Amino acid sequence: MKEHLPPPLVSVLDATSETCLIVSGTSGIGKTTLLRTAARHSGLPTNWVSIAADEADWPFSGLSAFLATLRTSLFDKLSDLLDPDNVFTTARRIHRTLRTRSAPHTLFCVDDADLLDPASARVVNYLARRLTGTGLSLLMTTTDATKPTPFAALPTLVYPGMPAPAMTALVTAHAGRDIHPAVRDHIVLVAEGNPTTAIELVDGLTETHLTGRHLPVVPLSVGPRTMARVTAQQHAAAEPGTDALLEHLSTAGYTPVASLTALMPHALPALDHLERHGLVKRTNDTAQIVSMALRCAVYWGMDTATRLARHAALAAVAAPDTAEHVWHASFAQPAEGEPDADGNALLAHSVSLATPETAHIAAQFVARALHLGVSSPDEADTLLRLATEFLQLGWLGHARLYTEYALESHTSARTRLRLVTMMVQLQFLSHHIVFDTVALDTLQHYANELPDEAVQLLAQLVIYRTERWEPQIARGYATLLRDLLGQTTTPSRRVGMRALALLSTESDGHVDSGWARRGTSQAFLNAARTGDTADLIDRARMLSLAEQYDEAREIYRLLLNRTARINHLAELTVRMGALENEFLAGNFRELFTSAAALSHTNVAPGFCHPTGVLVEALYRLEDDDEHPVQEVLDRLYSRYNADKNPHLSARMDAHRGSYELTTGNLNNARRLLLRAQAAATHVPKHFIRLDAELVETLVRMGQMEEAKKVTAALRTAVASCPSRWGALALNRCLALIADPEESVDRFTTLIGSYSITDSGYDHARALSAFARRLDALNMPREARRHEQMAVAGFQTVGLPRWARALTHDANTPTTSLEENLNTEELRIADLVAQGLRTNEIASRVLMSVRSVESRLTHIYRTLGVSSRSEVAGALRRFVG
Numbered sequence: 001m002k003e004h005l006p007p008p009l010v011s012v013l014d015a016t017s018e019t020c021l022i023v024s025g026t027s028g029i030g031k032t033t034l035l036r037t038a039a040r041h042s043g044l045p046t047n048w049v050s051i052a053a054d055e056a057d058w059p060f061s062g063l064s065a066f067l068a069t070l071r072t073s074l075f076d077k078l079s080d081l082l083d084p085d086n087v088f089t090t091a092r093r094i095h096r097t098l099r100t101r102s103a104p105h106t107l108f109c110v111d112d113a114d115l116l117d118p119a120s121a122r123v124v125n126y127l128a129r130r131l132t133g134t135g136l137s138l139l140m141t142t143t144d145a146t147k148p149t150p151f152a153a154l155p156t157l158v159y160p161g162m163p164a165p166a167m168t169a170l171v172t173a174h175a176g177r178d179i180h181p182a183v184r185d186h187i188v189l190v191a192e193g194n195p196t197t198a199i200e201l202v203d204g205l206t207e208t209h210l211t212g213r214h215l216p217v218v219p220l221s222v223g224p225r226t227m228a229r230v231t232a233q234q235h236a237a238a239e240p241g242t243d244a245l246l247e248h249l250s251t252a253g254y255t256p257v258a259s260l261t262a263l264m265p266h267a268l269p270a271l272d273h274l275e276r277h278g279l280v281k282r283t284n285d286t287a288q289i290v291s292m293a294l295r296c297a298v299y300w301g302m303d304t305a306t307r308l309a310r311h312a313a314l315a316a317v318a319a320p321d322t323a324e325h326v327w328h329a330s331f332a333q334p335a336e337g338e339p340d341a342d343g344n345a346l347l348a349h350s351v352s353l354a355t356p357e358t359a360h361i362a363a364q365f366v367a368r369a370l371h372l373g374v375s376s377p378d379e380a381d382t383l384l385r386l387a388t389e390f391l392q393l394g395w396l397g398h399a400r401l402y403t404e405y406a407l408e409s410h411t412s413a414r415t416r417l418r419l420v421t422m423m424v425q426l427q428f429l430s431h432h433i434v435f436d437t438v439a440l441d442t443l444q445h446y447a448n449e450l451p452d453e454a455v456q457l458l459a460q461l462v463i464y465r466t467e468r469w470e471p472q473i474a475r476g477y478a479t480l481l482r483d484l485l486g487q488t489t490t491p492s493r494r495v496g497m498r499a500l501a502l503l504s505t506e507s508d509g510h511v512d513s514g515w516a517r518r519g520t521s522q523a524f525l526n527a528a529r530t531g532d533t534a535d536l537i538d539r540a541r542m543l544s545l546a547e548q549y550d551e552a553r554e555i556y557r558l559l560l561n562r563t564a565r566i567n568h569l570a571e572l573t574v575r576m577g578a579l580e581n582e583f584l585a586g587n588f589r590e591l592f593t594s595a596a597a598l599s600h601t602n603v604a605p606g607f608c609h610p611t612g613v614l615v616e617a618l619y620r621l622e623d624d625d626e627h628p629v630q631e632v633l634d635r636l637y638s639r640y641n642a643d644k645n646p647h648l649s650a651r652m653d654a655h656r657g658s659y660e661l662t663t664g665n666l667n668n669a670r671r672l673l674l675r676a677q678a679a680a681t682h683v684p685k686h687f688i689r690l691d692a693e694l695v696e697t698l699v700r701m702g703q704m705e706e707a708k709k710v711t712a713a714l715r716t717a718v719a720s721c722p723s724r725w726g727a728l729a730l731n732r733c734l735a736l737i738a739d740p741e742e743s744v745d746r747f748t749t750l751i752g753s754y755s756i757t758d759s760g761y762d763h764a765r766a767l768s769a770f771a772r773r774l775d776a777l778n779m780p781r782e783a784r785r786h787e788q789m790a791v792a793g794f795q796t797v798g799l800p801r802w803a804r805a806l807t808h809d810a811n812t813p814t815t816s817l818e819e820n821l822n823t824e825e826l827r828i829a830d831l832v833a834q835g836l837r838t839n840e841i842a843s844r845v846l847m848s849v850r851s852v853e854s855r856l857t858h859i860y861r862t863l864g865v866s867s868r869s870e871v872a873g874a875l876r877r878f879v880g
Contacts, residue, residue: 008157009034012137013042013107020128020138022113022151025159027229028196030166031141034159035109038139044107051115059084062120066110067094087119091126098127098134105135113140114149125150161193170195175202180212181397181430182363189360190220190292197226197293212401215367219250219296230294231301237277241270246289249280250298251310252327253361254288259324262317308333323349323365330368343369344376351382354389362386363398370405380411380419387422394568400426413446417453421460428464429569432645436461443480451487458484459499466503469646469683474503498538505545506683533559533570541577547686547724549585550757556581579611583651584687586761589798592619614648618655622801650679654690661697662768663805669697685717685726689762692729692736696769699736702860707737725762728753732766740777740869747773751786764793768806776863776870821859828852829859833872 012021023031039046047069055061060082067081081097083089110116116124128138128151142149162170167188172179175187183205191198200223202210209216222230234246245267249255260267271287274280281290289295299307308331315328326345334341346369353362366386376382383406391399403422411419420435420442427435439457447454458481465474478500485496536555543552556578559566566574575594582591595615617632636648657672673694680688691714698707711733718726728750735746747770754763767790774783787806794803821829824845831841842852863871 006157006159008155009038009139012139013038013044017137018105018131018134020131020140020154022140022142022154022156023159024142024156025161026194027143028225029159029194030162031159032111033162033195035111035139035141039107039109042107044137045104046107046109049108049110051110051112053112053115056115056117058117059119060090060117060123062116063090063094063123064120066108066120066124069108084119087122088126090119091123094123095127095130095134098136101135103135105137108136108138110138110140112143113151114142118150121150125154128154162195163193164188167191167193167195167198171198171202174199175210179210180401182395182401183210183212183216183397185395185397186216186218186363187220190222190296192291192293194226194293197222200224200226212404215370217371218364218367219292219299221300222293222296226293227297227301230291230297233279233291233294234298237274237279239270239273241266242274245270245274246279246294246298247302247306248310248314249287249289250295250302251307251314251331252324253358253364254283254286255314256286256318256324257282258285259314259317260287263313307331321345323353327365327368330372341372343372343374346372347374347376347379347382351385351389354386354393356393359390359393359395363390363395366398366402377410380406380409380415383409384415384419384422391422391426392567392569394572396426396430400430414450414453417442417446417450417457421453421457424457424460424464428460432468432648434461434464434468447480447484451484452489452492455481455484455488455492455496459495462499462503466499466506467647469506469650469680469687471503471506471682478503498534501538502541505542506687533562533566533574537570537573537577540581544577544581544584547584549581549587552581553578553585576611579615583611583615584689584759586759586797588618588622588761589796591615592622592798595619614651617652621656621659622799646679646683650676650688652676653679654688654693657690657697658693658765659802659805661693662802666697666701669693670701673697684721684723685714685729686721686723689725689729692732692762692769693765695733695736696772700772702857702863704737707733711737724758728758728762728766732769736769736773743773744777744779760793760797761799764790764797764799764802767793771806778870778872825855825859828855829863829871829875832856832859832868833875 008021009023011017012019023034025031049062049066049069051062051065063082081090081093083093110124113121113124124140127134128140131138140151142151161167168184171184171187171191175184179202187198187201190201201220204221204223205216206214208214234243241264245260245264248260248263257267257271260271264270271280271282275282279290279294280287289298302310311328311331315325315332318325318328326349330341330343330346332341346365350362350365350369353359353365355362366383383402387399387402387406390396390402399422403419403426407416407419407423420439424435424439427433439461443454443457458477461477462474462481465471465477481496481500485493488496536559540552540555540559543549543555556574559574560571560578579591579594582588582594592615595612596619613632613636617636620632636652653672653676657669657676660666660669660672673690676688676690677694680690685691691710695707695710695714698704698710711730714726714730714733718730731746731750731753735743735750738746747766750766751763751770754766767786771783771787771790774780774786791803791806794800794806824847827845828841831844836844838849838852838856842849845852847855859871863875
């Protein structure tokens, strides 16, 4: 998506733009990958220029490489353009020649432009300021360096590094799928957007460390390229005392300034110097190394004796029993006869450190504690508490790791039930699967003994199976849940009742729309600004299901404005609910915008975003970029098992089937829509919303009896579970299966019944269906008018590709008649168009009446019509 690229980069990719942008960043941070991604999305012809470092002293060597990529006779004689004695003259000649070339707009990408020889750099700098009229856009990468470059005054994007989702994918691909999420997330954190550092960190760990069976020692050991890069930064800022200060700081995530001044008389001037160079930052009374990679490099750059000495010195000046003292003392070598240090104190202190500001410090404390070993009887309960805190912070991998370690330790029955509940939640949030087997086994042993904890676990199972559109399984858990509700306390009972209410709403489709509307009064919205987040999320969800999309959107926006006061898990739930609301509303423009905004945030990167990934897949389909589409679909079907997840597979198939219908590919449309219908058998029809599209497909294929069966089933569903969408969809189906004259009347009434609060997507679909019907009835002028309204509707809701496909389907059939009808059938179709009856046609073509009728069935299906009166219009459409 272009929306995922930095805005300054997007502006350069505009086909009408003739501008230049420098992308600057540290070596190995992924600048070239960013440019390749940008070039692929631009759709422009792209010329790549790589500068050779060993030619940096050759005059005009870089410029020769630059011009050679143009492959034009204008530059065949470089000697006519290059004047070694006058760079300005050379620049003017090349600029004049560029303005006379006739070629499509071209994107130039120059990698490592700071390696250009001085003469070439000055010419390129001259051209970059005068691109207007050349038909060129220019992207160049440079590496942060101390020496100045001629490009300093050009527009520059300082690239901070590869975004977290891309880094996560890179680490997973390099380490393998078995890498533990906590280890993966820690590598991503230390790498700080630098792919080279990430790969070196992976290569430096053993398989047991990568899989989480043994926790790696922190800080991690970096590779040679990263060591060279960050050491160069350290040396560039070196002054007396700075190296020793960095060594002390590298031993911990943060260090009190008082401890540093106690050990080093000149610590404050050294701190000021390092802070000015951006290597150290001070917060309140503590100091820390800014770059985690630099901290790792400095720490492992010391020999063992020096590291232990630094730890011992800081432990000696720290107040007893503080987190600082406990951390550094854990590295002390025990005296002869004394027991080895354990991790009990470290684990106890980690709980108070589990805050948004110091979560990474807490994770290091836990890793050190588990590395040393914990003998406390409260180990499992402490790890569960840490897992809960890290889950709320969005550190899903660490929450899972602590839960796994806790489950392997000796626990009480109550703690085990809570741990299993946590594991169920983590599995669903990470992969959208339900951890049934262990949960049911645990319930069988402890449910009657501990009803409160059992209800909490059963509520999770009910909610997650319901969200996967598997209400038949959820009802089984609901039965067990109801049996225990009478034995529980109020908090657990409230959780259980909320789960049952969700199941009732999403399996039966009954929503009290009056209650939902009452929730949108101004008084309610004012109270909501300080209200309970969970209650507000439930209220917004009910409003979506009650088709009150604007009101639901208002609550979601209100909640997102409160993100500073809600945890990451709640924020993610709100964002996913907002996506679901726009999906049901058919507002794809807002849907795609919200999904793009979510991809730019770092909200709970380890959480499963099934709806987000589904929306990204839909966007990629709309963007018509085949490679990214396949990549996202692979992720959807592999990581989230979409083929076994009705919520994902039915949604995707329904959307793709509707698009195939728009393009006129009826066989594919029928296959996808029927598959989606089968996957969503157990959910209310207004959740999946495909019946009208399926009926239109069947009617256009001549399968009128099947279309009538689908319409009858929809009528029954709407009667038992009324909804605005259901009423409109049923009326569209009735218009599709009606006789020609009645069909026009029904469609006219239907189109006039849509209001501004109804789904714009459904309105466009109804207009499209009416246009096709009018085409078949030989009413081209009215057909084009409604088609134009449908095109405008699809564009308004954010589906321009559908608008283009609709026009293409109307004017240019995807196949010719000769490919689908033989000579006899073509003749029969022509006679039908002339108004002859079946027995008259049989006499003309020398066939039996039954044979003619058999061929007419195939003709109707091929033309997408359902009656003789529609054949003439369909033939004209195919012939053009």
